Amino acid sequence: xxxxxxxxxxxxxxxxxxxxxxxxxxxxxxxxxxxxxxxxxxxxxxxxxxxxxxxxxxxxxxxxxxxxxxxxxxxxxxxxxxxxxxxxxxxxxxxxxxxxxxxxxxxxxxxxxxxxxxxxxxxxxxxxxxxxxxxxx
Amino acid sequence: xxxxxxxxxxxxxxxxxxxxxxxxxxxxxxxxxxxxxxxxxxxxxxxxxxxxxxxxxxxxxxxxxxxxxxxxxxxxxxxxxxxxxxxxxxxxxxxxxxxxxxxxxxxxxxxxxxxxxxxxxxxxxxxxxxxxxxxxxxxxxxxxxxxxxxxxxxxxxxxxxxxxxxxxxxxxxxxxxxxxxxxxxxxxxxxxxxxxxxxxxxxxxxxxxxxxxxxxxxxxxxxxxxxxxxxxxxxxxxxxxxxxxxxxxxxxxxxxxxxxxxxxxxxxxxxxxx
Numbered sequence: 001x002x003x004x005x006x007x008x009x010x011x012x013x014x015x016x017x018x019x020x021x022x023x024x025x026x027x028x029x030x031x032x033x034x035x036x037x038x039x040x041x042x043x044x045x046x047x048x049x050x051x052x053x054x055x056x057x058x059x060x061x062x063x064x065x066x067x068x069x070x071x072x073x074x075x076x077x078x079x080x081x082x083x084x085x086x087x088x089x090x091x092x093x094x095x096x097x098x099x100x101x102x103x104x105x106x107x108x109x110x111x112x113x114x115x116x117x118x119x120x121x122x123x124x125x126x127x128x129x130x131x132x133x134x135x136x137x
Numbered sequence: 138x139x140x141x142x143x144x145x146x147x148x149x150x151x152x153x154x155x156x157x158x159x160x161x162x163x164x165x166x167x168x169x170x171x172x173x174x175x176x177x178x179x180x181x182x183x184x185x186x187x188x189x190x191x192x193x194x195x196x197x198x199x200x201x202x203x204x205x206x207x208x209x210x211x212x213x214x215x216x217x218x219x220x221x222x223x224x225x226x227x228x229x230x231x232x233x234x235x236x237x238x239x240x241x242x243x244x245x246x247x248x249x250x251x252x253x254x255x256x257x258x259x260x261x262x263x264x265x266x267x268x269x270x271x272x273x274x275x276x277x278x279x280x281x282x283x284x285x286x287x288x289x290x291x292x293x294x295x296x297x298x299x300x301x302x303x304x305x306x307x308x309x310x311x312x313x314x315x316x317x318x319x320x321x322x323x324x325x326x327x328x329x330x331x332x333x334x335x336x337x338x339x340x341x342x343x344x345x346x347x348x349x350x351x352x353x354x355x356x357x358x359x360x361x362x363x364x365x366x367x368x369x370x371x372x373x374x375x376x377x378x379x380x381x382x383x384x385x386x387x388x389x390x391x392x393x394x395x396x397x398x399x400x401x402x403x404x405x406x407x408x409x410x411x
Binding site: 025026027029030031048050051052053055073076078081082103105109 | 225226227228230232233235248266267371374375376377378379380381382383384387388
């Protein structure tokens with residue numbers, strides 16, 4: 001039984017360690033603020049499944065009734081696929097919840113760390129912030 | 138006992154979730170067994186390939202990878218540039234512009250690679266998924282390393298290699314000055330010469346070491362090293378960095394002006410005008 005636990009944790013660790021490569025194209029700190037976390041739920045309006053970073057856009061309703069369209073950055077398509085995504089994981093009209101960090105300039109832009117899909121599945125985004133921290137820790 | 142059983146259930150759920158969420162290509166890392174031995178060709182030469190890819194890590198700070206010394210032997214100007222690049226959050230890293238990671242940085246940039254040994258033609262081709270969809274060629278046919286003034290300066294330079302026992306030794310010269318040595322803004326000049334030593338101590342590990350010799354930028358040669366993990370049963374994929382590089386649309390210079398907006402053609406640097 002103990003072997004099973006060790007085995008499971010070893011596998012989990014191996015997978016976490018070997019999936020760093022999604023988002024290392026540019027400086028995170030030049031564009032985003034690691035001290036400005038965001039947690040957004042909204043409706044997907046566009047998905048750009050493209051290099052070097054996939055972008056998606058969501059409409060988020062504010063309490064005032066105003067609707068903001070946020071641009072959110074993910075890792076590269078290759079990196080995302082190695083983390084279990086497909087280009088159809090997120091579709092226009094889906095309601096998704098995004099955790100990540102906001103752009104330093106305060107615009108409606110963010111770097112996504114994870115996305116929770118309508119079915120409840122949570123996919124990690126290969127954020128360049130995570131990748132840097134994984135390496136320097 | 139209940140608690141232990143619960144933990145096992147959680148661990149098993151974690152295992153299943155992790156396995157299902159990961160690509161099928163990650164099979165093979167589940168084993169507890171010691172890594173398989175170094176693969177070799179029939180004549181004993183180390184095989185740097187196989188059915189898989191080298192899963193490169195992100196080496197963001199060469200200062201943490203030093204061998205034999207504690208600090209990078211900067212000259213004043215490279216130290217000043219290093220500090221400036223830190224202060225500007227490495228925003229002007231050429232790789233952010235989708236330019237290739239020349240020199241040792243290629244093996245420390247987190248996209249996978251393959252080393253293809255073309256033994257008939259006595260050369261090794263390194264295919265790198267990231268950067269700008271680039272490759273390197275290393276000649277093992279006994280030719281001499283050319284004088285750097287005689288070769289066209291390029292991102293990856295001109296490489297000749299030989300086997301020293303089980304160590305692939307690669308000398309490279311003829312670099313251009315359009316790359317940073319490392320993500321954190323470690324600069325170099327076209328006097329750069331690198332000597333890389335690559336070994337495969339077991340199937341799952343590539344040990345990479347590089348001597349950086351650049352009298353135009355550093356007071357003495359210095360060495361960095363790290364390991365790269367083998368990812369069996371995985372394949373390289375197409376990656377065209379330039380297709381939607383939105384980073385550049387938002388990139389601003391030190392004065393808050395957009396990098397690529399409202400600049401009359403006649404004010405562009407000469408290298409951009411043709």
